[in-house]
Amino acid sequence: MLDTEQSRPQIPTSSGAPSKEGRQRKVIHVDMDAFYASVEQRDNPDLRGKPIAVGGSRERGVVAAASYEARRFGVHSAMPSVTAKRLCADLVFVKPRFEVYKEISLQIRAIFAEYTPLIEPLSLDEAYLDVTENLRGIEYATQIAKEIRARIWDETRLTASAGISPNKFLSKMASDQNKPNGQFVITPEMAPAFVEGLRVGKFHGIGKKTEEKMNRLGIFKxxxxxxxxxxxxHQHFGKAGSYYYWISRGIDERPVRPDRIRKSVGAENTFESDLSSYGEMKKALAPIIDKVWNYCLRADLRGRTVTLKVKFSSDNRN
Structure with missing residues (x-):
């Protein structure tokens, strides 16, 4: 992975920065429901209602996305395919079609652009929208979210969920509350109680290892x-401590940035069998390096740190 020369995200310092006119910000987080899997079920009627996983079914395959039918068995993205198959014997694996997903993502972003120019994509299937001053002059962000979700359904036959709040952190948390195909609002008045009752592992930006460390320190909610x-x-989590301090109060001043610059570029591959010699590894690494470097050239990026991640199988660690 190549870390590009960009500054760190702004540390949040208030519940939601007001607009230039002093109005309370209105931020929507739109998240497509099981995006890759839903596209496959939409395009192939035989897959509808079945537990499916988008990804490789081989021994070293990884689940890129799981349908809601598969999630009921505990299958989720980034899970090894063998584990997913063990959890759900009837799981159907589907090969990813990333070009199709990208095309649909562009359709969805075109819908967003009819409401606001302040769109910050996080991935193909989710984005933040600042609708404080929206292009349609709609007063209520909840109405905008409802219209956008309806438009997405009409044009793609896919469902989306949305979270509405005064800032990015809370809207991200809100979009998970009524999934799939729903929306949820966190008002400034609701924010303190909502955040206080949330398990820290549910916080955006707190992963499994950090949650475990917090639990050891007596921090559970x-x-x-x-x-x-x-x-x-700060003592236990370094610079990230400031972020945790503020989000525990529902405070986040980060703006919705349509020009948000990617902070890292990465590429990886999972091989069918172990690469045991230096020559094999060098040969396999070359196209991965080329992929990252070519992206940097096209995007006019320069890096400062190169990280090589190597994963060994459990029976070959010497």
Missing amino acids: GLDLKAASMEFL
Whole structure:
């Protein structure tokens, strides 16, 4: 992975920065429901209602996306395919069609652009929208979210969920509340109680390992995190401590940035069998390097750190 020369995200310092006119911000997080899997079920009627996983079915394959039918068995993205198959014997694997997903993603972003120019894509299937000053003059963000979700359905026959709040952190949390095909609002008045009752592992930006570390420190919910001092969080989590301190209070001033610059570029591959010699590894690494470098050339990016990640199989660690 290549880390590009970009600054760190702004640390949040208030519940939601007001607009230039002093109005409360209105931020929507739109998240497509099981996007890749839903596209495959849409395009192939035989897959509808069945547990499917988009990804490789081979021994070293990985699940890129899982349908809601598969999720009921515990199957989720980034899970090894062998584990997914063990959890759901009837799981159907479908080869990814990323060009199709990209095309649909562009359709969806075109819909967003009819409401606001302030669109910050996070991936092909989700984005933040600042609709404080929207192009249609609609007063309520909830109405905008409802219209956008209806437009997405009409034009793609895919469902989306949305979260509405005064800032990015809360809207991201809100979009998970009524999935699939729903929306949820967190008002400034609701924010403190909502965050305090949330398990820290549900916080955007807190992964499994960080959650485990917090649990060891006696931090299990937002209320526990809020009780921790800035000094304590810096001591145990470094610079990220400031982020945790503020989001535990529902505070996030980060703007929705349509020009958000990618901070890293990466490529990887999973091989059918172990590469045991230097020559094999060098040969396999060359196209991966080319892929990253060519992207940097096209995007006019320059890096400062190169990271090589190597994963060994459990029976070959010497």
